[in-house]
Amino acid sequence: MNSIATTPSLNRRSVIAVLALGGGALVLGVPFASAQQAKRDFGPGGPKEAFKCWLKIGADNSVTVRVHLAEMGQGITTALPQLVAEELGAAWADMRFEFPPNGKIYYNRGYGNFTEGTGGSASIRGQFTMFREIGATAREMFKSAAAAQWKVPVSELSAENTRIIHAKSGRSASLGELAAAAAKQPVPTSIALKEKTDWKILGSALPRLDTPAKVDGSAGFGTDVVVANMLVATIQAAPVFTARLKSVDPAPALKVQGVRQVVTLDNAVAVVAESYWPALKGLKALMPEWESNSRAQYGMGNLNADFDAALNRTDAPVLQATGDVDGALKAAVQKATFEYSVPYLAHACMEPMNATAHVQKDRIDIWIPGQGHTSVVDGVSKALGVDPLSIHVHRTFLGGGFGRRGEDDVAIQAVLIAKHVGRPVKLIWSREEDIRHDFYRPAAKMRMTAALDANGMPTALDIMNACPSISMRRFPEAIKDGKDMSGLAGFGDSPYKIANSRMRYALVDNGIPVGYWRAVNHTQNVFFREAMLNELAAKVGKDGLAFRRALLADNPRYLAVLDAVEKLSDYATLLAPGKPGTKRGRGFALSNSHGSIVAQVIDITVGTDSTLAIDRVSCVVDVGIIVNRGIIEAQMESSIIDGLASAMFGGMTPKDGGMAEGNFNEVRFMKLAETPELRVEVRDWPDTPPGGVGEPGVPPGPPALVDALAHATGVRVRALPILKQGFNI
Structure with a gap:
C-alpha cells in the first residue's frame, strides 16, 4: 500500500x-x-x-x-x-x-x-x-x-x-x-x-x-445568479474606516427610474433597484452624512510615523530566537544593516464582490462566490440571531479569490438588505467600493542586521518586523503578549543554514483592515529575506545563486531546484547586450511555502529613460507529488504575473482616513504587452507529500526583480513599488 x-x-x-x-x-x-x-x-x-x-x-x-x-x-x-x-x-x-x-x-x-x-x-x-x-x-x-x-x-x-x-x-x-x-x-x-x-x-x-x-458561458459565477422576484442592490460604505452613517435623505435616489428602496446599515447605505445600473445611479445621487471619526485625517504621514515608531520599539516581543545572536554579532568580521518596506495591497478580484440572499421565515438562502462558507454561516447567524442550520449556502464559481472571498462582510450586507426589502436581493459592489473597502495585504517594514564571518557567510540575523496582524480581527485568541506568529512566515520556515537568528515583532494597529492575500505574509517576508541575501552576496562579491548554494549545502532537494533553474535560465551564459544605451540585468530569488519550493531567475532591460522591461522569467517549482502538471504550470504563470505586478505597481495610499485609489486606472496590473516570456519547469521529489501551488510562486518574483535592477543599474530598491522609486514602464 x-x-x-x-x-x-x-x-x-x-x-x-x-x-x-x-x-x-x-x-x-x-x-x-x-x-x-x-x-x-x-x-x-x-x-x-x-x-x-x-x-x-x-x-x-x-x-x-x-x-x-x-x-x-x-x-x-x-x-x-x-x-x-x-x-x-x-x-x-x-x-x-x-x-x-x-x-x-x-x-x-x-x-x-x-x-x-x-x-x-x-x-x-x-x-x-x-x-x-x-x-x-x-x-x-x-x-x-x-x-x-x-x-x-x-x-x-x-x-x-x-x-x-x-x-x-x-x-x-x-x-x-x-x-x-x-x-x-x-x-x-x-x-x-x-x-x-x-x-x-x-x-x-x-x-x-x-x-x-467557461468557454460556452454556462459556468455560473456569483454575478450570474438569478432568483425569482429578485432585486439588485449596490452599496456605499463610510469612506473613513470604522466610521458610521449619521443620516441620508433617500429622496434623490427614489426619483431614479427603477429604484425601489434605500436601505441604511450601521456604516453604509444601499440602493435597491430592478437592475444594477439604476441602483448605481440612485446611489450616486445620494449625499450621505457620516459621523465624524478620529481617523478622518489619517494619511501617508501618519502611516510612516506609525511604522517608524514600531520599528524603533525597544520592548517588542521576540517571536523566535535560536543560538546566540548577540554573541555572533560581537564576533562578526563584518556587519550589515538593511531596511525594507512594502505597501498595503488590494485584492481587486476581477469578479466584483457580490452575494445574493433570500430571507424567509424559516430559512435563509445565500448564493455567493465564496472561499469560506463556514464563516458566511457563522457571520450571518450572529448578525441575524438565527439558527445556523437554517442557512443554506449555494456555491458558485469565483472570478478570483486570493483570500478576499474568505470574508463574510458581503454576505451579511446582502442578507440584511434582503430582510429589509422582503424580496431576494443580489448585492453587487462597484469596483471603487471593492478597492476602497478591502481587507488589504498588510504593509510591513523590516530592519535586519546580519553578521558575516571571514568567508563572507552570514552567521547571525537580528530582525525587527513591524507589521499589522492578519489574525487579530478574526482570531484574536491567536494573539498573545502582542505576538502574531504568522509574522514568522519566510523566516521561521527558512531553509538557510544560519546558526543564530532572532525576530522581534512590533504589531502595528492603525485601523486599516487587513486580511489574507495570495501567499499571505510570505509576500512581505520573502521579499525582505531574499533581497537581504542578494545584498549580502553583492557586499562580499559573490553571485546570489552561488551564495544560496553555500547556505543550502546540506539540502539536496533545494540544491536540485537550484541546478534546474540554473539550467532553465541559461544562468551561466552572460546576458546578450541590449540596444545602445540600455542596460541589462539578471536577478535570482528562492521561496519555500505551503510544502513547495520555487526558484525564479528574471532577466530585464532598462532604457536610458529608466524604462523597465521584464524580458524573461525562468521558474522551477518542486511540488513533491505532481497531480496535474498543466494546472501547476498555469498557477506558476499566474503567480509570477501577480508577484511582478505587486512589485512594480502595487500599493494603496491611505488618505483622509480611507484609501485614495478606487479603480484600475489607479490600481494597476500587468498588461499582456508588458508580460515577459515565461519558462516554467515542474519537478517532483521522491517520497514527499504534494505541496501547494496556488501561492508559492508569488513571493520570489519581487526580490528577483529588484536584484536584476541592481545588477543593471547599481540601484538597490528597498521600498516597493518599483515605479515609485524612479523607474517607469
Whole structure:
C-alpha cells in the first residue's frame, strides 16, 4: 500500500456508505446515527445530502465527484476528480464534478477539518489521501460485484477506462452496468492505494473539467445568479474606516427610474433597484452624512510615523530566537544593516464582490462566490440571531479569490438588505467600493542586521518586523503578549543554514483592515529575506545563486531546484547586450511555502529613460507529488504575473482616513504587452507529500526583480513599488 499521506487516513466506515439509487447508480456518502446528526453534519439538507456527498457513478457510466472546495481558477474541480479517477480506474472522458451544499462533512481536511474554507494552498495537500481512498473504495466494490457475477477471484480483476476487466476470460463490464450490483457490496475493510509507478492519470496535464462551461458561458459565477422576484442592490460604505452613517435623505435616489428602496446599515447605505445600473445611479445621487471619526485625517504621514515608531520599539516581543545572536554579532568580521518596506495591497478580484440572499421565515438562502462558507454561516447567524442550520449556502464559481472571498462582510450586507426589502436581493459592489473597502495585504517594514564571518557567510540575523496582524480581527485568541506568529512566515520556515537568528515583532494597529492575500505574509517576508541575501552576496562579491548554494549545502532537494533553474535560465551564459544605451540585468530569488519550493531567475532591460522591461522569467517549482502538471504550470504563470505586478505597481495610499485609489486606472496590473516570456519547469521529489501551488510562486518574483535592477543599474530598491522609486514602464 502506498504510504504517502498528508493527513491521517480517515476511517472509511465513518466516511463512506452506499446507496443504490433509482436507475442503477452507486453513490458513496456518509452514514449517520440520526436525522438530527445528519442535519448537524451535512447542513440543512440533512439525510437527503448524506448519502450522496462524495461520489456518484451512474448507469450511463458517468462518474460525478462532489468538489467541496471553491473553484477560483486554480483548477480544483479537475485535480480532485483526477485523484478519484486514478484509483477508480476511470476514463477521463467519463469524469464530471458538481458543487455540494454547505455542511460539516465538507470541511477542508487541509485546515485541520474545522472549516469549509479554501485557501492556504491546502486543497490538494489536505484532500490527497481522502479522495484517492474514495476512488479506491468504489473500485474494490465494483470488482467485488463483477467477481460475484462472473464467479472469478477478485484478484484476477482490474479496473481501467471505467470498466472492470477479467483478462483471462476476456470479459468486461462498464461501471455503469455494474453500479446497481456494486451498491449492494459491503464497504471493504481495507484497501490498497496504487503505487506511484502504476499511475496513469495522476501527474498528467489532463484537460480541465470546467473549461467547456467557461468557454460556452454556462459556468455560473456569483454575478450570474438569478432568483425569482429578485432585486439588485449596490452599496456605499463610510469612506473613513470604522466610521458610521449619521443620516441620508433617500429622496434623490427614489426619483431614479427603477429604484425601489434605500436601505441604511450601521456604516453604509444601499440602493435597491430592478437592475444594477439604476441602483448605481440612485446611489450616486445620494449625499450621505457620516459621523465624524478620529481617523478622518489619517494619511501617508501618519502611516510612516506609525511604522517608524514600531520599528524603533525597544520592548517588542521576540517571536523566535535560536543560538546566540548577540554573541555572533560581537564576533562578526563584518556587519550589515538593511531596511525594507512594502505597501498595503488590494485584492481587486476581477469578479466584483457580490452575494445574493433570500430571507424567509424559516430559512435563509445565500448564493455567493465564496472561499469560506463556514464563516458566511457563522457571520450571518450572529448578525441575524438565527439558527445556523437554517442557512443554506449555494456555491458558485469565483472570478478570483486570493483570500478576499474568505470574508463574510458581503454576505451579511446582502442578507440584511434582503430582510429589509422582503424580496431576494443580489448585492453587487462597484469596483471603487471593492478597492476602497478591502481587507488589504498588510504593509510591513523590516530592519535586519546580519553578521558575516571571514568567508563572507552570514552567521547571525537580528530582525525587527513591524507589521499589522492578519489574525487579530478574526482570531484574536491567536494573539498573545502582542505576538502574531504568522509574522514568522519566510523566516521561521527558512531553509538557510544560519546558526543564530532572532525576530522581534512590533504589531502595528492603525485601523486599516487587513486580511489574507495570495501567499499571505510570505509576500512581505520573502521579499525582505531574499533581497537581504542578494545584498549580502553583492557586499562580499559573490553571485546570489552561488551564495544560496553555500547556505543550502546540506539540502539536496533545494540544491536540485537550484541546478534546474540554473539550467532553465541559461544562468551561466552572460546576458546578450541590449540596444545602445540600455542596460541589462539578471536577478535570482528562492521561496519555500505551503510544502513547495520555487526558484525564479528574471532577466530585464532598462532604457536610458529608466524604462523597465521584464524580458524573461525562468521558474522551477518542486511540488513533491505532481497531480496535474498543466494546472501547476498555469498557477506558476499566474503567480509570477501577480508577484511582478505587486512589485512594480502595487500599493494603496491611505488618505483622509480611507484609501485614495478606487479603480484600475489607479490600481494597476500587468498588461499582456508588458508580460515577459515565461519558462516554467515542474519537478517532483521522491517520497514527499504534494505541496501547494496556488501561492508559492508569488513571493520570489519581487526580490528577483529588484536584484536584476541592481545588477543593471547599481540601484538597490528597498521600498516597493518599483515605479515609485524612479523607474517607469
